[in-house]
Amino acid sequence: MFCRNQTTRATIARGSALEMEIRRGKFRRSVFLDTLQDSNIQKKIDHEIRMRDGACKLLAACSQRDQALEASKSLLTCNIRIMAYMSELQRMKEAQVMQRVALRSSDAGPTDDRLPCKGKVAISDLRIPLMWKDTEYFKNKGELHRCAVFCLLQVGAEIHDTDMVIVDRTLTDICFDNTIVFSEASPGFELRVEMYSCCSEEDYSTGSTSRKLASKLSSSLGRSAGKKLRVAMDPGACSPISNGGGATLLLPLPTVVGPKYHLLAHTTLSLSHVQDSFRTHDLSISGNEECSHWVPLYGNVCCRLAAQPHCMTQQMMSGCLKVKQFGGDPQSWTNVYGVLKGTNLFCYHRQEDVEANIEPAFTISINKKTRIRASEKDRHNKAQSICISNHYGGEEVTHTLSADSREDTHRWMEAFWQQFYDMSQWKQCCDDLMKIELPSPRKPTLVTSKQGSLYHEMVIDTSDDISTVTDILARRMEELELRSQLGTSPPWMSLFEESPGCPRTHNRLPHSPLRCPRPGLLSSEASLTSDSDSPCSTSPCSRYSGWAEPLSLSSPSSHFRPRTLSLDAKLSTLRGRGYGGVLQCSCQPPSSSSLAPIPAQCVPQATLSCSSSTSSNSSSEGSHSPELSDGTPFSRPSSARQSLRNLRAKLDPRNWLQSQV
Amino acid sequence: MSFIPGQPVTAVVLHFQLSCALQQRIEICKLRQGEHLILGFSIGGGIDQDPGQNPFSEDKSDKGIYVTRVTPGGPAEVAGLMMGDKVMQVNGWDMTMVTHDQARKRLTKKNEDIVRLLVTRKSLEQAVRHSMM
Numbered sequence: 007m008f009c010r011n012q013t014t015r016a017t018i019a020r021g022s023a024l025e026m027e028i029r030r031g032k033f034r035r036s037v038f039l040d041t042l043q044d045s046n047i048q049k050k051i052d053h054e055i056r057m058r059d060g061a062c063k064l065l066a067a068c069s070q071r072d073q074a075l076e077a078s079k080s081l082l083t084c085n086i087r088i089m090a091y092m093s094e095l096q097r098m099k100e101a102q103v104m105q106r107v108a109l110r111s112s113d114a115g116p117t118d119d120r121l122p123c124k125g126k127v128a129i130s131d132l133r134i135p136l137m138w139k140d141t142e143y144f145k146n147k148g149e150l151h152r153c154a155v156f157c158l159l160q161v162g163a164e165i166h167d168t169d170m171v172i173v174d175r176t177l178t179d180i181c182f183d184n185t186i187v188f189s190e191a192s193p194g195f196e197l198r199v200e201m202y203s204c205c206s207e208e209d210y211s212t213g214s215t216s217r218k219l220a221s222k223l224s225s226s227l228g229r230s231a232g233k234k235l236r237v238a239m240d241p242g243a244c245s246p247i248s249n250g251g252g253a254t255l256l257l258p259l260p261t262v263v264g265p266k267y268h269l270l271a272h273t274t275l276s277l278s279h280v281q282d283s284f285r286t287h288d289l290s291i292s293g294n295e296e297c298s299h300w301v302p303l304y305g306n307v308c309c310r311l312a313a314q315p316h317c318m319t320q321q322m323m324s325g326c327l328k329v330k331q332f333g334g335d336p337q338s339w340t341n342v343y344g345v346l347k348g349t350n351l352f353c354y355h356r357q358e359d360v361e362a363n364i365e366p367a368f369t370i371s372i373n374k375k376t377r378i379r380a381s382e383k384d385r386h387n388k389a390q391s392i393c394i395s396n397h398y399g400g401e402e403v404t405h406t407l408s409a410d411s412r413e414d415t416h417r418w419m420e421a422f423w424q425q426f427y428d429m430s431q432w433k434q435c436c437d438d439l440m441k442i443e444l445p446s447p448r449k450p451t452l453v454t455s456k457q458g459s460l461y462h463e464m465v466i467d468t469s470d471d472i473s474t475v476t477d478i479l480a481r482r483m484e485e486l487e488l489r490s491q492l493g494t495s496p497p498w499m500s501l502f503e504e505s506p507g508c509p510r511t512h513n514r515l516p517h518s519p520l521r522c523p524r525p526g527l528l529s530s531e532a533s534l535t536s537d538s539d540s541p542c543s544t545s546p547c548s549r550y551s552g553w554a555e556p557l558s559l560s561s562p563s564s565h566f567r568p569r570t571l572s573l574d575a576k577l578s579t580l581r582g583r584g585y586g587g588v589l590q591c592s593c594q595p596p597s598s599s600s601l602a603p604i605p606a607q608c609v610p611q612a613t614l615s616c617s618s619s620t621s622s623n624s625s626s627e628g629s630h631s632p633e634l635s636d637g638t639p640f641s642r643p644s645s646a647r648q649s650l651r652n653l654r655a656k657l658d659p660r661n662w663l664q665s666q667v
Numbered sequence: 668m669s670f671i672p673g674q675p676v677t678a679v680v681l682h683f684q685l686s687c688a689l690q691q692r693i694e695i696c697k698l699r700q701g702e703h704l705i706l707g708f709s710i711g712g713g714i715d716q717d718p719g720q721n722p723f724s725e726d727k728s729d730k731g732i733y734v735t736r737v738t739p740g741g742p743a744e745v746a747g748l749m750m751g752d753k754v755m756q757v758n759g760w761d762m763t764m765v766t767h768d769q770a771r772k773r774l775t776k777k778n779e780d781i782v783r784l785l786v787t788r789k790s791l792e793q794a795v796r797h798s799m800m
Binding site: 662663664665666667 | 705706708709710711712713716717720721735736767771774775
């Protein structure tokens, strides 16, 4: 978070006395440090150190990936905040020293430099568009690579963080809903936006345990997943400050093993970017595709950056005045109570009207085009008077103000000068008051819903029952059926009915291996790549129970997974129920006589259905493959499953969707 | 049209005139069926769909909205819409860069009884080609 080219900042030298003091956490009450501001900063540093310790402990203790990501994020934020506070402290000390030196050396009067007023700067609705490759988006090959992303926003020593967002390839933009307000910013502020990302392992979703169980049962640790896991477990424990800032670490940081965030992109916004609407800014991206924490950024960030300078929102000056319109008779002075706020001088009849919210008697606008002049002593008045000229629609209107005393007049002039100066410094922010909506305090949602993708399954949230697991598995198997339009059933399929040569070790397995019991596949996975070794590798051996399903997809190997007894039985009954009476319960070996004729019939069916499905979408609506709908000897699946299938077909982008209008 | 030697081949002239895709303006009056307003056709395509699977498009990277089916006797057929037409505009709204769902929504607005489509069609060119074979 440092800008190394800032000359005003210097790091604390290792081994120096100051560093030792900081290490011990104690400060000598020396003349240098005995100011209120310093103690404020010190308190903040202490607070952040405590937070950091807490985050470290949490990181070490937590087991779930989401918690680890959150804890790591807080750790990173705390570290960066500590560094920012330290540097702020250093800067203040240096300023004090310089001031002392200046005072000692010369007795120059108070500098007449005018300081602009501060203001509120708010950034909201951060949106970072992503640029996934076309093929990734549609084909959905491979596992879902996810990253956890958050942003840090810094003005001066004030650092705010956004919530963390999990990004995967179904997301087109990263949106941060937070509104972040910096209360005391000068017009020369620099708002640094930094985006940190960290690779998140796949599918550690915060779903129900039955889902987790189902996915665990049906998915194995493939080669790539295993690799990732190994990398993650690698105790390459450098400290979580990995933004390359590399400042001399002042405090001994505990080595933490856990998810590490890396800086992915940054940009700096300033007054010129402030506008009352959304704007797009460029991002500087550090990192490339090879990094594990890479997220394909489009290169822009959109946000709304608004500023409310205090001169627009607060009363800058108020007091009693006498006003008369220029050119009027000298007796027509009106006594008003004037309030200078924003681009107007409100003149109320009485002071009480201000609090009572009564409309002012009249309003004189004070904006960039206003001209204010202090005139010499009026003939009739002892005091100086102030002339304010404005152009209202072509004609010039001048008001003359007169204060009670010379000092008041001087103060009013001073206020006007300051107002003009502020307006010149805050530029476009003083044209109109920009709205800043303060974020309402709301409970942070702990469980982030899966960043909505149409292509994911519906969440099934029932009690953790074995039936939910089997339901999930059954649905996933259906889904596989749905996607089996790409494969064709090889003609040698028919040879493998009840082949006795095949090892019967898994005689409990009820179904055709063509079904490829890998329900671990979410709809995002198209191919059945797996590294698990299956007992019957290539041949669809075991019982070809006459299930005329074309071979699912392109995977050459079909897999069995030894299942628990109860699950197995349950699955078989499920299938038996749903898919007609031909398939019997796996517990009984089907009598070959009853089944033998059927496969012969089915094979032509299988090839027929395959060929029709490859010529896609000719006349069918809803474009799901017409596997079972063409007069198969089996009873049709129940209508509930059919509608579920329709829904799946609709949501699967690899079908070419058609809609009836 | 077969080629008879000695006779002028008028089909060629016809082909040149119609070699570009025709743009048709089609006005469909929606039909009320119960509580639904139907148009009587199906659409496919969209920028969120896989364009390689579009059977009607010539250019397989065309992500536009195509008419995939026309209900016989429905309002769309009566108005002259044909299968394979590419929908370019609906009531002035562009349909060449929309998602499938956006397209569907633009056609099925409940407060509109009439939709005016701008479609392009290459059917005449194909018809001429066929006739020349």
